[in-house]
Amino acid sequence: MATVAAVKKKPTPSRKTERKVRILIGKPGLDGHDRGAKIIARALRDAGFEIIYTGLHQTPEMIVTAALQEDVDGIGLSILSGAHNHLLPRIVELLKEKDMGDVVVFGGGIIPDDDIPKLKRKGVDRVFTPGTTLKEIVDYVRENVHPRA
């Protein structure tokens, strides 16, 4: 170990730094089917993300409070109840109120094509409809959800 002297001169990083992308997966509204949400959570875990799964029957307020406490970078919402036009924009709005407008919100479920442009205009980044593969969702998250500044 003849290199000790040289070692001492170089600054040592104090601690291993690793930014992990954290994503909240939630089920807003009243439908009780979370199999899809769980499968997506699992696929994202397998892609190396940290997933906070909040469970069923969440109000937009509950989801945004959890997102705030957990300091997430993205929120993925599964909606099968038909209430997406209300719930998704409300979550985006609440995030802005909490100064968390840079959190990427995406959704999936039974959402008519006609509703998608409207949701996008209201700040939902991406909407996935039935038939989407897990790979498409994982690729989307990799490319679009990054640690927030």
Added chain:
Amino acid sequence: MSKAVVDLVRSGDVRAAARLMRDLDDGIPAAQRTLRKIYKHTGRAFILGITGAPGAGKSTLVDAVVTEFRAQGKTVGVVAIDPTSPYSGGAILGDRIRMQRHYLDDGVFIKSLATRGHLGGLSRSTIDVVNVMDAMGKDIVIIETVGVGQDEVEIVKVAHTNLVVVVPGLGDDIQAIKAGILEIADIFVVNKADREGADRTRRDLETMVSLNEYEENEWVPPVLPTEAVSGKGVHGLVEMVERHRAHVFIDGNIERFRREKATVELFEMLKIRLLEKAVGDLERHGLLDGLVADIAARRKDPYSIVEKVVNHSFAANLIG
């Protein structure tokens, strides 16, 4: 900048605190510097550890215990830890699912952490995150460990009071004489006490406790049945937690506890920092891969290499 963060955290600002916790979890150096300033404002919160096997009902019990503390008007922080996948590095943190009724309560702050490869039942950042909650002014901080087996007992060094949650039917009475998590309990909780075999489990634990020798005035761990889902037995459990807390905080005990905790904090941080420094030094000088290959091929032995690294790298720095 970090002065502002310190003030925000101390005023209970959720966003600032959440970001600081995240930065600590991610190992961001600036967050470490903030923590140095926060440390002197910690030491006020009562820290309750809850550990036990996967599926024992820890999260549901945390939920029920939080409800009791909130009824007393106390503010609560929860640090819930789930495992990181050793294959992908990802994690599903699902402890919150059981705590939904507290989501909109300003008096409750829940933080989920992944183990990120740390063994022992906690994440590397757990102590740091608890310190932030403490500085926020939370009266109680509850740590829920990852579901543990027999040897993940790190929680004992962090919490004032440790609950070990056991469920009926997990094994015969021989399990009760094994070392490890059964030795760290201040209070045993037999959860799912409506299930068959609960009385047997309670008796096994009581027998195990009765075989230990206790000094006068030493705490003897009680065994309490609960049904966390319905809340049955939880009020009594919280009363017992208060009794143990009073025991910990009597003169003599609390000084010893604080010294032990300070020792652990110091050792844990040293362990992490020294390892990172040693590995970092080896990497920077391009030595790491070669050494690993030499050991793998049995050309060198790890004992001599470790000795050399320790002697050269750290001894020189300490003296200098």
